[in-house]
Amino acid sequence: xxxxxxxxxxxxxxxxxxxxxxxxxxxxxxxxxxxxxxxxxxxxxxxxxxxxxxxxxxxxxxxxxxxxxxxxxxxxxxxxxxxxxxxxxxxxxxxxxxxxxxxxxxxxxxxxxxxxxxxxxxxxxxxxxxxxxxxxxxxxxxxxxxxxxxxxxxxxxxxxxxxxxxxxxxxxxxxxxxxxxxxxxxxxxxxxxxxxxxxxxxxxxxxxxxxxxxxxxxxxxxxxxxxxxxxxxxxxxxxxxxxxxxxxxxxxxxxxxxxxxxxxxxxxxxxxxxxxxxxxxxxxxxxxxxxxxxxxxxxxx
Amino acid sequence: xxxxxxxxxxxxxxxxxxxxxxxxxxxxxxxxxxxxxxxxxxxxxxxxxxxxxxxxxxxxxxxxxxxxxxxxxxxxxxxxxxxxxxxxxxxxxxxxxxxxxxxxxxxxxxxxxxxxxxxxxxxxxxxxxxxxxxxxxxxxxxxxxxxxxxxxxxxxxxxxxxxxxxxxxxxxxxxxxxxxxxxxxxxxxxxxxxxxxxxxxxxxxxxxxxxxxxxxxxxxxxxxxxxxxxxxxxxxxxxxxxxxxxxxxxxxxxxxxxxxxxxxxxxxxxxxxxxxxxxxxxxxxxxxxxxxxxxxxxxxxxxxxxxxxxxxxxxxxxxxxxxxxxxxxxxxxxxxxxxxxxxxxxxxxxxxxxxxxxxxxxxxxxxxxxxxxxxxxxxxxxxxxxxxxxxxxxxxxxxxxxxxxxxxxxxxxxxxxxxxxxxxxxxxxxxxxxxxxxxxxxxxxxxxxxxxxxxxxxxxxxxxxxxxxxxxxxxxxxxxxxxxxxxxxxxxxxxxxxxxxxxxxxxxxxxxxxxxxxxxxxxxxxxxxxxxxxxxxxxxxxxxxxxxxxxxxxxxxxxxxxxxxxxxxxxxxxxxxxxxxxxxxxxxxxxxxxxx
Numbered sequence: 001x002x003x004x005x006x007x008x009x010x011x012x013x014x015x016x017x018x019x020x021x022x023x024x025x026x027x028x029x030x031x032x033x034x035x036x037x038x039x040x041x042x043x044x045x046x047x048x049x050x051x052x053x054x055x056x057x058x059x060x061x062x063x064x065x066x067x068x069x070x071x072x073x074x075x076x077x078x079x080x081x082x083x084x085x086x087x088x089x090x091x092x093x094x095x096x097x098x099x100x101x102x103x104x105x106x107x108x109x110x111x112x113x114x115x116x117x118x119x120x121x122x123x124x125x126x127x128x129x130x131x132x133x134x135x136x137x138x139x140x141x142x143x144x145x146x147x148x149x150x151x152x153x154x155x156x157x158x159x160x161x162x163x164x165x166x167x168x169x170x171x172x173x174x175x176x177x178x179x180x181x182x183x184x185x186x187x188x189x190x191x192x193x194x195x196x197x198x199x200x201x202x203x204x205x206x207x208x209x210x211x212x213x214x215x216x217x218x219x220x221x222x223x224x225x226x227x228x229x230x231x232x233x234x235x236x237x238x239x240x241x242x243x244x245x246x247x248x249x250x251x252x253x254x255x256x257x258x259x260x261x262x263x264x265x266x267x268x269x270x271x272x273x274x275x276x277x278x279x280x281x282x283x284x285x286x287x288x289x290x291x292x293x294x295x296x297x298x299x300x301x
Numbered sequence: 302x303x304x305x306x307x308x309x310x311x312x313x314x315x316x317x318x319x320x321x322x323x324x325x326x327x328x329x330x331x332x333x334x335x336x337x338x339x340x341x342x343x344x345x346x347x348x349x350x351x352x353x354x355x356x357x358x359x360x361x362x363x364x365x366x367x368x369x370x371x372x373x374x375x376x377x378x379x380x381x382x383x384x385x386x387x388x389x390x391x392x393x394x395x396x397x398x399x400x401x402x403x404x405x406x407x408x409x410x411x412x413x414x415x416x417x418x419x420x421x422x423x424x425x426x427x428x429x430x431x432x433x434x435x436x437x438x439x440x441x442x443x444x445x446x447x448x449x450x451x452x453x454x455x456x457x458x459x460x461x462x463x464x465x466x467x468x469x470x471x472x473x474x475x476x477x478x479x480x481x482x483x484x485x486x487x488x489x490x491x492x493x494x495x496x497x498x499x500x501x502x503x504x505x506x507x508x509x510x511x512x513x514x515x516x517x518x519x520x521x522x523x524x525x526x527x528x529x530x531x532x533x534x535x536x537x538x539x540x541x542x543x544x545x546x547x548x549x550x551x552x553x554x555x556x557x558x559x560x561x562x563x564x565x566x567x568x569x570x571x572x573x574x575x576x577x578x579x580x581x582x583x584x585x586x587x588x589x590x591x592x593x594x595x596x597x598x599x600x601x602x603x604x605x606x607x608x609x610x611x612x613x614x615x616x617x618x619x620x621x622x623x624x625x626x627x628x629x630x631x632x633x634x635x636x637x638x639x640x641x642x643x644x645x646x647x648x649x650x651x652x653x654x655x656x657x658x659x660x661x662x663x664x665x666x667x668x669x670x671x672x673x674x675x676x677x678x679x680x681x682x683x684x685x686x687x688x689x690x691x692x693x694x695x696x697x698x699x700x701x702x703x704x705x706x707x708x709x710x711x712x713x714x715x716x717x718x719x720x721x722x723x724x725x726x727x728x729x730x731x732x733x734x735x736x737x738x739x740x741x742x743x744x745x746x747x748x749x750x751x752x753x754x755x756x757x758x759x760x761x762x763x764x765x766x767x768x769x770x771x772x773x774x775x776x777x778x779x780x781x782x783x784x785x786x787x788x789x790x791x792x793x794x795x796x797x798x799x800x801x802x803x804x805x806x807x808x809x810x811x812x813x814x815x816x817x818x819x820x821x822x823x824x825x826x827x828x829x830x831x832x833x834x835x836x837x838x839x840x841x842x843x844x845x846x847x848x849x850x851x852x853x854x855x856x857x858x859x860x861x862x863x864x865x866x867x868x869x870x871x872x873x874x875x876x877x878x879x880x881x882x883x884x885x886x887x888x889x890x891x892x893x894x895x896x897x
Contacts, residue, residue, distance in 0.1 A: 046539065047619050051670060073308035098652040099677035103326060107319045114312045114319075140320055141327035143334065143648045149718045154537025159724050199382075199736045203727065204719060211722025253715045260712035266649035 031169050031220070032082055035089055038165060046152040048212075049092055055105050056092040062109035063088030070117050087112045090130040093216065095137060096146045104145055108133045122285055126278035128227045135274040138263035147267045148213045159210065166219025175223040181236035182222050183209070185243030193247065197254055205250075217269045227277055229284035238280045246272035335747040335764060337771060343764035350766045351807040354752060355691030356787060358767040358802040365782075366429040367421050367791075369799040372413035374447035374469070377528040382736035385705050387525065388412070389742075389773075390498055391469075392793035393450035393851035396780035399436060400480040401461045403816070405780035405855045407791050408438065409799050410466070412447035414526075415440070418466075427783045437482040438464070438475065446470015446494075446526070450776070452853055454502040454511050454846040457556050458822025465513060469496045469525050472515060476556055490558040494521045496545045501847030502827050503578035503587045504875050505565065506607045509822050510552035511846070514589055516573035517545020535572055536729040538721050539621040541595040543729065544572035551607070554822075566609045571596040577627040577848040579638045580830065583663035585877060587828045592624030592642045592850075598656070600668070616667040622653040626850035630687025631841040632696045632757055633659055636832065638843060640668060641698060643682035643850070647743055650714050651721075655682055655700075657757065675761045676751060681743035684777040684850035688788045690766075692810035692861030694840060695753040701774025701792060701850075705737070706744030713740035745771045748792075772797045776852030781859060786812040786888060788859050793851065811862030814890040817844060819874055826895070828875035831858050836865035862887055 039056075042048035049056045067084035071077075088109055097104040112133030116125045119132070137145050152158060170176040190205035208214050222228075222242060228235050246268045252258040253265035264271045332339075350357035362368070371392040376384055391412030396405045404423040411418055417439040421429035433439035442448045446468035456463040461477040474489040475482035496519035505512040519525060520543070523533050535541040547569045550558035562568055571593035581588040586603035593599060598617045601609040628641040637660035644653035657672035679685075680702040687696040705713070716735030720728050727733050750768045751759035763769070772794035782789040787806035793799055813833065819826035825846060832841045842858045860867075870882040874895045885891055 047621070051620055070308070070312055073311060074305055075308075096652055098330075098646065098648075099654050100673045103322070107323045110319045111316060114316050118309055118313045118316060136320065137323065138649065140323040141330075143331045144327050146647070146649050146652050149650050149722060152539070154539065154541065154724055154726060154728075156725050199738070201733060203733050204735055207719050207723035207727055207733070210724040210727070213722065256711050260714040261647075261649050263649065265715045266718070 029082070032085055035086065035220075038162065039089060039093070041158065041161065042152055045155065045158060048152050050096075052100075055102060056089070058102050059092040059095070059105040059109050060085065060088035062106045063091065063113050066110055066113035070114060074117060084113060087130050087133070090216075090220070091133060094130070094134050094148050094213070096148055098144045098146075101144060104137055104141065107140075108137045111136050121282060124226065124281070124285065126227065126281050128221055128224045128273065128277065131221055131270055131273050131277070134267070135263070135270050138266060142261070142263060147270070148216075149211075149266065152212050159212075159215065162212065162215045163219070166215065170219055170223050173223070173225070175225055175235070177232060178223045178228065178235050178239045179218050182218060182239035182243050185240040186246070189243055189247035193250060193254070197251075200254070213267070214269060217273070222269075222273055227281060229280055230288060234280075234284060238276065241280065242269070242272045242276045245276045335749075335761070337745070337747070340747050340764040340769050344767060344769055345765045347767070347805055351805065354762050354766055355693060355810060356766060356804055356806040358790070358804055360767070360770070360800055361803045362799060362801040365427065365801055366431075367407065367799055367801050369409045369411075369419045369421070369431075371409065371793060371796055371799065372411045372416035373796045374412040374414065374442070376525045379528050379531050380533065380731040383534070383731045383734045385707065385737045386742070389704055389795060390775060390851070391447055391449050392775040392795040392797075392799075393448070394776040394778045394791045394793040394799065395451045395453050395853040396778040396791060396855040397451075397453035397462055397464070397853065398856075399462065399477070405782070405857070407778070407780075407801075408433075408451050408453070408464070409793055410441070410448035410451055412442055412449070414442050414447060416442050418442070418448060418451075423782070436480060437484070441466050441473070442468070445473065446496075449498050450500065450851040452500045452502055452847045454825040454827050455823065456502070456511050456552060457554075458510065458824060460821070460824050462825065463556070465500055465502075467495065467497050467500055467515070469519065470494055472497070472500075474556060485556055489556055490553075490560075491515075491550065492521065492548055492560065494524070495548065496521055496523065496525065498574050498851055499576045499847075501576050501578050501845065502825075503589070503846070504823060504828055505549060505587065505603065506551065507586065507605070509820070509876065510554055511823055511825070511827055512552045513548075513550040513558060514567070514576055514578070515548040515550065516576050516591065517547055517570070518572055518574065518594075520545050531732040532730045534729050534731050534734070535595045536726040537724075538595050538728065540597070541572060542570050544570050544593075546570050547573055547591075561607060565607050566611065567601050569593075569599055571599065574625050575627040575850045577629050577845055578828070579629050579843040579845060580828070581638055581660060581662055583637070585873070587875075590627050590629065590640060592627045594623050594625070595621070596624070597621050598624055598640075598642055614667075615662065616658070616669060622656070625682060626684050628685045628687050628698070628849050629843065629845065630696045632657075632687060632698075632753060634695070634838050634840055636839060636841045637661070637663060638841070641685055641687065643679065643685050643700060645681050645743070646678040647681065647714060650718055652678065655679060659757075671757060674759070675749070676759050679749045680746040683775050684852050686777055686779055686849045686852070686854060688779045689859065689861035690750065690788060690804060690806075691752060692787060692806055692812050693863045694835065694838060694861050694865065695755055696840070697753045698749070698751040698759065699768070699777055699790060700749040700751065701777050702748060703744055703746035703771065703773040705740075705742040706771065706773050707741045708739045709741065709745070711738070711740040713737050713742040716740070717742060744773065747771055748774055768802060770800060772800070776850055778849075778852045778854045779859075780855035781814065781857065784890065786814075809864070811864065811866065811887040812860060813862060813867050813885065813887045814857055814859045815870075815872070816857045816890055816892045817872070817874075818892065818894045820876060820895040820897070823875050825856055826875060827856075830873045832871045833860045833862075833867050834869045834871075835862055835867045838865075857890065
């Protein structure tokens with residue numbers, strides 16, 4: 001489970017005693033701590049949050065407030081601060097609106113948190129909350145929103161840190177196979193595009209995955225166990241399907257079937273997950289009752 | 302159960318409301334975006350514009366005899382895939398006085414090898430005639446490389462304006478001998494190759510001789526016409542420092558220069574696209590401000606004795622954008638030179654936002670970015686200048702924009718996003734860039750004219766006042782054509798025709814101008830600071846030989862006065878002498894000569 005995930009998966013009580021202390025910690029703590037590390041190091045080295053801390057505070061504040069109020073309204077116990085913290089930070093990192101606008105951070109955080117409680121089927125939310133939030137923002141306000149589509153410097157050390165953080169987190173959450181499946185499929189589809197498109201090169205098609213948006217997507221969004229199917233094989237199959245959908249979007253953008261400013265071209269992996277993930281989860285839940293609420297695969301079980 | 306359902310319905314309502322809010326906000330913003338149709342619809346009759354905004358602009362280039370068309374350069378076939386990007390610059394303009402008659406002339410550079418630059422000399426009746434050929438300034442895009450810009454000042458102290466011509470190749474210095482220009486070749490001591498877009502004249506060491514700051518863009522080791530590698534591009538889109546080396550050239554007199562870059566501490570290998578010089582910290586010395594593509598802005602404070610300090614901790618080094626121009630101006634009427642640096646904005650992909658910086662350095666503060674709203678987003682913005690277009694005593698902003706206007710159906714931003722995220726130096730190799738072909742990249746954008754309504758509250762009036770073209774603007778120079786007391790625009794468009802917008806300001810708003818003649822050798826008075834006080838307010842302007850992007854405005858300083866009368870004028874000459882004028886007459890140009 002990664003920072004983009006806002007799952008509430010809990011470890012199976014009966015299995016916990018078999019794990020050492022560090023392994024019994026809710027993996028969201030790892031994700032949150034590591035996400036905080038990324039934020040601090042990234043802001044220090046590359047100002048990844050921009051010129052001001054205000055958008056970050058607004059995104060985070062809105063997410064926390066929305067989480068508290070929605071849980072209270074639903075009569076759920078306590079407040080899932082970790083979930084809100086992860087969503088708020090993710091929104092602040094991924095969303096790059098025009099100028100000094102703050103309202104997109106408010107709206108995006110609201111969409112992310114509230115959608116988790118509203119867009120449910122059999123007690124589970126189908127969309128990764130942050131994925132839904134940012135995809136919706138590009139559709140709702142296309143002229144004032146941009147996504148994280150640039151580097152954080154040309155800093156291999158920082159990218160290596162991100163990949164290390166991602167690998168550690170996904171390994172810890174036992175979802176690294178999802179990342180690897182998606183990555184393998186992405187590389188294969190990059191090769192396909194390089195062969196089919198007259199002006200494309202393999203290196204050129206691989207370039208996006210070296211950037212921060214794809215890195216965050218790869219390790220912290222596509223791996224969200226709460227919004228993926230139950231079985232390991234199924235999870236890998238869905239990851240491949242997401243990569244296939246991403247490749248189709250890329251073909252459409254390369255061939256000018258979609259305008260470059262179409263939101264799908266702006267953030268292909270986000271929309272691929274947005275389009276593929278929920279139907280896959282729905283289909284899985286429909287055919288496997290254990291996938292329904294309470295039956296989600298524990299993050300570290 | 303009922304509680305849960307009610308709560309979910311409530312949350313769904315909030316979701317709907319939030320989404321509606323976003324749609325409404327975006328629709329409101331989209332309705333104000335300066336599309337071609339909207340611009341055409343918004344245009345006012347000149348009379349209406351004068352009534353509403355205090356001025357209007359009329360495009361009169363052909364009528365005035367300016368028929369210049371910039372020709373793009375072609376580069377080594379090895380980089381054909383990115384050639385539209387590399388050839389996306391070169392259109393420059395300078396308002397100069399080539400023949401010393403006191404009237405501003407216009408010099409445009411063209412970049413295709415063999416294409417001719419144009420020197421439009423202004424006749425007393427206001428018409429222009431291209432005399433570049435006769436005066437030795439036409440065929441300068443030659444084996445030395447494509448021309449990128451020109452910078453004018455009296456470099457030898459003989460009272461006329463000499464000119465530096467920049468190339469993606471070797472720069473050249475041309476001495477003005479009675480209106481004819483002599484190419485000094487290697488004798489001037491300039492670097493053999495700079496591959497630069499930006500330069501300015503300024504007095505770095507206070508000896509009265511104007512020194513040169515030349516900024517490299519591509520590394521000098523590359524001959525862009527005959528490349529032996531495709532690894533010529535920036536290694537990163539942020540914090541990149543593998544660009545060309547910048548040079549500080551000390552004027553030794555007699556039009557000979559010596560490279561003192563390292564000694565002075567003004568080294569930079571960032572991808573500098575613009576440089577301007579003024580006293581930024583109030584110590585009386587000329588400092589340097591750099592806008593860097595793919596990197597943070599840089600400020601070099603002049604500490605005297607040909608020593609500069611790269612200023613840190615004032616809000617510059619931590620933010621990496623795509624600096625395209627440096628415009629300096631007292632837009633807050635606080636006596637300090639604020640800074641406007643243009644960057645890139647494109648919906649969906651990148652909202653870097655332009656930087657409008659309030660200058661608090663003199664009081665130990667920072668260069669605080671206060672840009673908001675329309676000031677932030679001017680598309681893919683290039684040249685910009687501060688100027689008082691409506692003669693109301695506040696400095697407005699004019700901003701050129703648009704990078705590559707080619708196919709209206711095919712757009713390169715998707716390809717740009719691929720290379721733009723590549724980490725690990727991949728972008729440095731041009732062969733990895735997706736080929737641009739006939740795609741546009743932020744093309745067909747409409748320039749902005751941001752009217753300062755006081756205390757830096759800006760509103761875009763470009764369509765209403767008549768600034769309506771969609772050309773790929775680069776350099777923009779300001780001058781008062783016809784001496785009618787308002788500032789006109791000369792615009793260099795890349796690969797396209799140049800434009801001259803004549804300002805027709807409303808009657809009833811006062812103005813005053815100062816043509817400064819400094820003591821030799823700095824007869825151009827570059828670095829002189831003039832402060833006009835009127836109606837309890839003040840406005841400071843500095844004589845600059847190079848500002849904006851690939852441009853130089855007239856050395857004559859223009860102040861709008863609104864309905865006030867100038868109470869006092871203070872001139873601080875570059876030598877340090879201070880001259881005061883009490884209640885000078887408005888509505889005229891004053892020729893001020895530095896006394897002994």
